[in-house]
Amino acid sequence: MTSQAPPPAYRRLSVEERRSQLLDAALTLFAHRAPEEVSLDDVAEAAGVSRPLVYRYFPGGKQQLYEAALRSAAEELQQCFAEPPEGPLTRRLGRALDRYLAFVGRHDAGFSALLQGGSVVETSRTTAIVDGVRRAAAEHILSHMGVEEPGPRLRMTVRMWITAVEAASLIWLDEGKQPPVEELRDWLVEQFAACLLAAAGRDPQTAAVVRGALALESGQGPIGALVRRVLPVVGDAGHLL
Amino acid sequence: MTSQAPPPAYRRLSVEERRSQLLDAALTLFAHRAPEEVSLDDVAEAAGVSRPLVYRYFPGGKQQLYEAALRSAAEELQQCFAEPPEGPLTRRLGRALDRYLAFVGRHDAGFSALLQGGSVVETSRTTAIVDGVRRAAAEHILSHMGVEEPGPRLRMTVRMWITAVEAASLIWLDEGKQPPVEELRDWLVEQFAACLLAAAGRDPQTAAVVRGALALESGQGPIGALVRRVLPVVGDAGHLL
Numbered sequence: 071m072t073s074q075a076p077p078p079a080y081r082r083l084s085v086e087e088r089r090s091q092l093l094d095a096a097l098t099l100f101a102h103r104a105p106e107e108v109s110l111d112d113v114a115e116a117a118g119v120s121r122p123l124v125y126r127y128f129p130g131g132k133q134q135l136y137e138a139a140l141r142s143a144a145e146e147l148q149q150c151f152a153e154p155p156e157g158p159l160t161r162r163l164g165r166a167l168d169r170y171l172a173f174v175g176r177h178d179a180g181f182s183a184l185l186q187g188g189s190v191v192e193t194s195r196t197t198a199i200v201d202g203v204r205r206a207a208a209e210h211i212l213s214h215m216g217v218e219e220p221g222p223r224l225r226m227t228v229r230m231w232i233t234a235v236e237a238a239s240l241i242w243l244d245e246g247k248q249p250p251v252e253e254l255r256d257w258l259v260e261q262f263a264a265c266l267l268a269a270a271g272r273d274p275q276t277a278a279v280v281r282g283a284l285a286l287e288s289g290q291g292p293i294g295a296l297v298r299r300v301l302p303v304v305g306d307a308g309h310l311l
Numbered sequence: 312m313t314s315q316a317p318p319p320a321y322r323r324l325s326v327e328e329r330r331s332q333l334l335d336a337a338l339t340l341f342a343h344r345a346p347e348e349v350s351l352d353d354v355a356e357a358a359g360v361s362r363p364l365v366y367r368y369f370p371g372g373k374q375q376l377y378e379a380a381l382r383s384a385a386e387e388l389q390q391c392f393a394e395p396p397e398g399p400l401t402r403r404l405g406r407a408l409d410r411y412l413a414f415v416g417r418h419d420a421g422f423s424a425l426l427q428g429g430s431v432v433e434t435s436r437t438t439a440i441v442d443g444v445r446r447a448a449a450e451h452i453l454s455h456m457g458v459e460e461p462g463p464r465l466r467m468t469v470r471m472w473i474t475a476v477e478a479a480s481l482i483w484l485d486e487g488k489q490p491p492v493e494e495l496r497d498w499l500v501e502q503f504a505a506c507l508l509a510a511a512g513r514d515p516q517t518a519a520v521v522r523g524a525l526a527l528e529s530g531q532g533p534i535g536a537l538v539r540r541v542l543p544v545v546g547d548a549g550h551l552l
Contacts, residue, residue, distance in 0.1 A: 222489065223498075226482055230502065233478035234471035241467055248463065257513065261471065264509035268501045271540030284548040294551040299512030307525040310535040 089127055092117050094177075096139040101180040108132065140199050143180075146173055147203045151210035159283040160259050160292045162214055167235075167255045174239045175247060182240055207232050215279045223273035231262050260296050330368055333358050335418070337380040342421040349373065381440050384421075387414055388444045392451035400524040401500050401533045403455055408476075408496045415480045416488060423481055448473050456520045464514035472503050501537050 083091060095117040099108045110132055114121045128135040150169040153162045174181050208228050212220045220228070235258055242254055249257075270277040287293040324332060336358040340349045351373055355362045369376040391410040394403045415422050449469050453461050461469075476499055483495055490498070511518040528534040 222486065226479060226498075227502075229482060230475035230478050234475045234506075237471050237474035238467060241470060245463065257467075257510075260509045260512065261468075261506055264505040265475075265502055267541055267544070268505035268537065269498075270544045271501065271537055272498065277544045280544050281547065284545065284551065287548075287551060289551050291551075293548075296509065296512055297551050300508055303508070303511045303518045303521050304525065306522065307528075307534075310525065310528060310530050310532075310538050 088119075088123075090142070092119070092124060092127055092135070093139045093142045094180075096135045097143055097177065098180040100136055100139060101182075110135070143177070144199045144203050148206040151207045153210075153214070155214055155216075158286045158288070158291055158293075159214060160263065160287060163211070163262060164255055164259050164292070166210070167258055168251075170235075171239070171242075171251050171255060174243065175251065178243055182243055204229070204232055216282065217275070217279060221273065221275045223269055224276050224279065227265055227269040227276065231265050234261065256292060259292055263293055263296065329360075329364075331383070333360070333365060333368055333376070334380045334383045335421075337376050338384055338418065339421040341377055341380060342423075351376070384418070385440045385444050389447040392448045394451075394455070396455055396457075399527045399529070399532055400455060401504065401528060404452070404500050404503060405496055405533070407451070408499055409492075411476075412480070412483075412492050412496060415484065416492065419484055423484055445470070445473055457523065458516070458520060462514065462516045464510055465517045465520065468506055468510040468517065472506050475502065497533060500533055504534055504537065 092113065096108075096113050099112055099116055110121055110124050113135065114124045117124070124135070125131070128138065147170070150173060151166045153166050155162070208225070211228050211232075212224070215224075217224060238254065238258060242248070266276060266280055266283075270280040284293065333354065337349075337354050340353055340357055351362055351365050354376065355365045358365070365376070366372070369379065388411070391414060392407045394407050396403070449466070452469050452473075453465070456465075458465060479495065479499060483489070507517060507521055507524075511521040525534065
């Protein structure tokens with residue numbers, strides 16, 4: 071009888087894979103406990119490796135591992151919104167959200183803890199890191215809009231949406247990753263479109279962005295579908311025109 | 312020559328006024344420093360009163376004052392969204408936002424610090440208090456919608472908007488309270504309407520809420536104005552229908 075061999079407990083990983091495995095384990099542990107309550111033994115155990123192996127990768131010990139774990143999470147999050155500036159805005163945003171939500175789903179409790187202030191004794195540092203990620207995401211989005219000098223309205227719209235995405239991610243984790251991730255992604259894209267459209271009513275810069283973005287959308291795309299779903303809901307509101 | 316006498320340095324306040332003056336002073340101090348770095352002398356100085364007077368109101372000393380300051384801020388915030396269930400939803404929401412933004416403007420840095428995790432050593436406690444306020448605000452809004460058992464979509468929409476309002480408040484404070492508060496309020500109401508409308512496209516419960524809410528709006532109200540401002544922006548997007 072030939073059967074698939076079980077994966078060895080100590081699978082041979084590349085240096086990069088091992089490093090990121092250790093960082094993931096550390097991020098989860100540090101997210102749940104204060105750094106002084108996490109030992110390198112805990113990290114080794116969580117990653118299923120030996121203590122000396124952890125030291126080989128992080129000779130600076132716990133402090134080095136802690137900093138590296140936070141930085142690696144922040145870098146990965148920032149990369150989510152890096153997307154070629156081509157095609158409809160909703161498609162680019164959808165791809166960025168796919169990566170972002172994959173990160174959220176993978177880190178789960180670690181992500182919640184990171185957003186909610188991280189470790190209790192390191193609040194100001196984690197807050198600065200999380201704020202850096204938010205700023206980077208906003209810049210990515212504004213550059214996809216082709217806006218070089220965003221005015222206060224457009225900036226506020228984008229930053230409000232980013233915060234709303236964080237809230238939605240936390241709720242999604244709370245509710246056992248319901249709705250399915252693709253549905254959540256489409257929902258967030260639609261919320262973005264709606265917020266931008268309302269803002270366009272008051273801000274000429276946002277209106278120009280919306281006009282440009284709509285020209286790239288097709289009737290088969292998410293905006294066309296959104297419009298067709300929403301029109302029947304407002305059908306009786308002719309008295310508002 | 313008769314001229315207005317300058318207000319006495321030690322104006323006679325009612326018990327309630329004095330108590331809330333002390334709580335305001337305490338909230339601002341605790342928001343900027345760890346409780347162990349705030350003395351009752353600091354609170355007395357900030358409120359322009361004597362130390363014994365602070366003790367007369369808070370015989371339990373600093374700990375009592377700290378807890379009372381947090382609770383009082385939370386209660387005041389929760390009350391913002393208590394509004395008679397009459398008239399168009401946008402008017403009720405606008406009034407609630409007027410009160411909320413007045414609170415934000417009055418507490419300024421204290422509000423930012425409270426939202427951003429409060430004192431560094433009391434993160435979990437302030438987080439719980441702030442979360443309680445968020446939950447209460449969401450319940451108020453859902454009850455104004457006449458919804459007794461909100462489904463996940465409607466709940467998520469409301470909670471995303473509440474977080475977005477917090478983000479907008481912090482940005483508003485950062486930017487020296489610009490735009491003017493009435494403009495920010497109208498903006499937040501419009502963002503709410505847009506988010507709800509997009510959600511209505513996917514969720515029958517939200518669609519029913521939107522239909523009911525639109526029937527109460529008039530052409531002269533904020534939704535009518537929003538629709539008239541937005542229509543020209545989407546005028547060239549007939550290809551999406």
